[in-house]
Amino acid sequence: MPPAVAAPNPGASISAARFHWPRFAVWTALLGLSLLVVALAGQWAADRAARNQADEIRRAAEVQLSGLRDATGRYRHLPFTAALHPVVLALLNAPGQAALGQSANRYLEELNRLAGSDVLYLIDARGVTLAASNWAAPHSFVGHNYANRPYFTEALAGRSGRFYGVGQTTGEPGLFMSAPVRGDGDQVLGVVTVKVSLRQLQDSWRLAKDPILLTDTRGIVFLSSVPQWLYHATRPVDAEGLAQVRRDQQYGPRASFPQLPWKVTPDGDRPGMLVRTQIDGQARHFLAVSEPVEDLPWMLTVMADHDQVLRTRESAWMVALLCLSLLLLAGLYWRLRERRFAEQRDARRELELRVKERTQALGEANAFRKAMEDALPVGMRARDVEGRITYVNPAFCRMTGFEAGELLGRLPPYPYWHPDEVTRHWHHYEAMMSGQPSQSGHESRLRHKDGHDVITMVYTSPLIDAEGRHAGWMSSVVDVTEQRRAELLQRQNEAQLQHAQRLASLGEMASTLAHELNQPLMALSSFASAAKAFAQRGDGALLAQSLDDTIAQAQRSAEIVRRIRGFVRQRTAGAEDCAVATLVAQALALLRGELREGQVVPEVRIPDDLPLLRGDRVLLEQVLLNLVSNSLHAMRGVPPAERRLEIDAERREGGIQLRVADRGTGIDPAIADQVFAPFFTTRAGGLGLGLNICRTIVEAHRGRLTFAGREGGGTVFTLELPIAPP
The missing domain is CATH 3.30.450.20 (PAS domain)
Structure with a gap:
């Protein structure tokens, strides 16, 4: 059996930390240098690609200028x-x-x-x-x-x-x-x-893959390969220029020239400028170079797709990373080879020492063996026949981050077992205990005490005492983290992402159900109380109506559960055409008790010719319920005579805008950025999920939910949703 492990020496731990600090500093410096090399390589490639692209644009501009001169000069x-x-x-x-x-x-x-x-x-x-x-x-x-x-x-x-x-x-x-x-x-x-006519020239431009345009001295585009840019300006046109254009009737009856939907930034010390815009609904990123037209007061602008430069930079990053990876692998291979040679030399030296000192006392032999094991870079771990740890060497302690005193006497599961690999650890453990450990070793992922992962190769063999009896198992553990770091990091990121997504989905489903079922359950309680009162009075008609309302709310609760579950799973649930007036009426009907209690008479202004919405009726109705409920709660501190709830809707370009406005206490600007944050609430006993869920539902319907303060106090929430296709 291995000798008893002495209590940890604080001085030895400090010495070990001092011993490894230079190595950590070297690795940190190498990592920083590697990242700098990768970044510089990408920047150099991007600069080179941008200059080449600018040269190509200038050559293309020369060709276009030549064609323009030919079209006008003849x-x-x-x-x-x-x-x-x-x-x-x-x-x-x-x-x-x-x-x-x-x-x-x-x-x-x-x-x-x-x-x-x-x-x-x-x-x-x-x-x-x-x-x-x-x-x-x-x-x-x-x-x-x-x-x-x-x-x-x-x-x-x-x-x-x-x-x-x-x-x-x-x-x-x-x-x-x-x-x-x-x-x-x-x-x-x-x-x-x-x-x-320059129409033929413009038609030829439209065959080009990137935009080409001509502007006059005022920056107005009068010839372009992008039709929607015609008669737009690259910069604001002053009043004098507009008056001159109208006086000359240069561009027909047009009285204004809106600016192009460009976001222009200079490209550093490189020629040209960077233009971000949208063409046919797609975001585009161009490098633009402008050249004056000889003998004409025009400016020709030729563009090229700047994403090619970004792809070139990314390719350079990948090449640089590949080269650095190859260098790292070569260094690791050299290091492993040197380590193997060192181990072989140590083994020969150990054999020679054993032969030379075999006559020494048993105590000296044990001391020598312990010193040798402590010096090995390979971790050593011994377990008895019950699986209890009986010995670990310092190398193993360094691998796991646990002191020997924290490991000795422990039974599985061991504290360094990786939580994602528990089943696999149990499998190897049971194979060992059954007398069938892997002869060629197995790879094992451990969890260091400070939280980072350690990849090891574990070789296990039986321990036989001096009398030939099986006394346990001895495992040598080799740290192969550097060799496995790239693929291990990728697997960990994928596993952690999937785990986080599952936890987020479960948390969202639980929180959403808790919040969204609150109102139907309160309605069920109210209807049940009313039914009891009607039953006591013998009013059969009102009793039947209350029971019908109770059944409707129970069905609504089941519908909410089904829809929310489908929503958390990110599936479209029950899309149908919905009338805005019906949604508002249903939401107010469900809150009539709260409206009556708060002495609030809602003012609803919804045009009869408003088009239909396309979406999930229950979820959209739930959004209105939450917004109206929040407004009622915000007006509790306001005198009844001043309480006003206004709901109006109108058609806007491409959709419908619905507003819910109140005269409550309003929203403090200090917390405005947190209003839609999950679990943030100013209401006593609230979950802080209502507005977060509302915004999630609206965005799932390709809409937008915003809010603003009102003059005189109160808040208006604006809901923008697309209309149903014809």
Whole structure:
């Protein structure tokens, strides 16, 4: 049998702690350095990917700018060419001659057809169109006055004009380029204008996977691959700019230009900016780079999906972690090999010492054996035939965190058994006690005294005393935590998450049932008392009505139990079309006793044409019950004449907004953040679950529950729910 273990020496424990502190500091430093390397690798990869993406965006912008210059530049000469034609000059000098007007129409029509532009037209000095290539079309420009257009005033002043806007006659947007028509004395007689549509360019942009847009000097988007961004502004448009746009009728009758739904942040010292927005209801994250358009007061913005940069960073993290893991495994392998060589050397040294000192006294041999066992990094544990621990060495104590005095004499279950592995521990224990321990050892997860897990390999063999009798079992325990840490940590996280979810579900079900059944049970008590009174008075009709109400509340309690159980399991329970007026009426009917007792007459304002809700009728009714009950409780400290309960509903975009307002004591702003927290209550005897459950039910119906204070005192709770699909 192993020698008796001496009482723990406090000085030895302090020395052991001092001995292991440098190792802990080294491992902590290595862990911190590893995390820093991983973070730097991810940041470097993200920076590199962002710069590459920005370069790609700039190249794409150059391509788009080239296409834009090509689309606008090919028609720039057209007004100057038409302005030199004799028939144009003749018509401006004699605008009343119909033959000249017809000749000019046909000339402009043919020139426009050959050039491929949209419309080519001639305007006199008053701004009236004398001839146009679309003279025969239903929306001909002939006869229309464009004196308010900037391109006309620029050309009339002797300069070439360029202007992008919505056509006053056709309502179609386009780029207007104009040139003056000069007479003999260099006098400006009129203006020739060509309109060019950029629709083909915009249609080609819509084939791109990422957004492209053009903005004017005011930041208004007039060309975009995302249709819903058109005529929105990247920044607020000042009053002067709005007045100028309306005066020029640049974008038709529009009087305002809402800002784009962007959240813009600079991308550090990298080029471009980060844009968070939504497209077709999906959240998107882009890197945007803007480039000015040469010779035009426009800004071209090209975007690219920034999530690629984030994925690149994550990939870099994974690669860095993989490399560090390989290095760690290599180091562990080297350490294990060195440990094995050291153990082999120790074993040979032990054998030599035993041979040399076999004639020494038994006491010296025992002392030597104990010193050897204490120095081993392998844990040693001895148990007798009843399973009682009779010996542990310091290495085993370090593995488990328990002192020898806390373990000696203990029977299973042992304090270091892992609570999640109790069955497995019992299985190995019973196999050992039956004389069939694993010959190749088995893996065992232990729980350290301070709470962390220790993975070990346990090798067990029988203890035979000097007389050849079976005296117990000796186990050597090797700490293999480092080798198993990665997979063990993953299994623990999964098991703990599942355990926590089960506990949370059970707790939520128990608390929800306790809270939600309170009102039906109170109603059952009230109806039963009324039935007893009616029975004593012999009023059969009222007695039957009270019994019917009692049965209805019992059925309601069973329905609540069934619905809450399904809700805790996160299943949709009994979705049906519900009328808001019916839900409110049913909730008030269940609380008529409390309303009468509190001397409160509810004011209900619900339109008759309000659409139906789609949801669980019982759960939605329970939400209203809780909100009205809370309002009644909040008004207990208010004089009866001042108690008011208002319930109104109205249709809002995409749903219905229902409000429950009272004139109670209100909610202290100091606790406003805790109102929806579970188990928080200011009501004596309350569970603190009502509003938490209400919000959970509303969110499960894809709705929202909020509250706010009222002027003059009181609180209004707002319930927003989607309407039932048609």
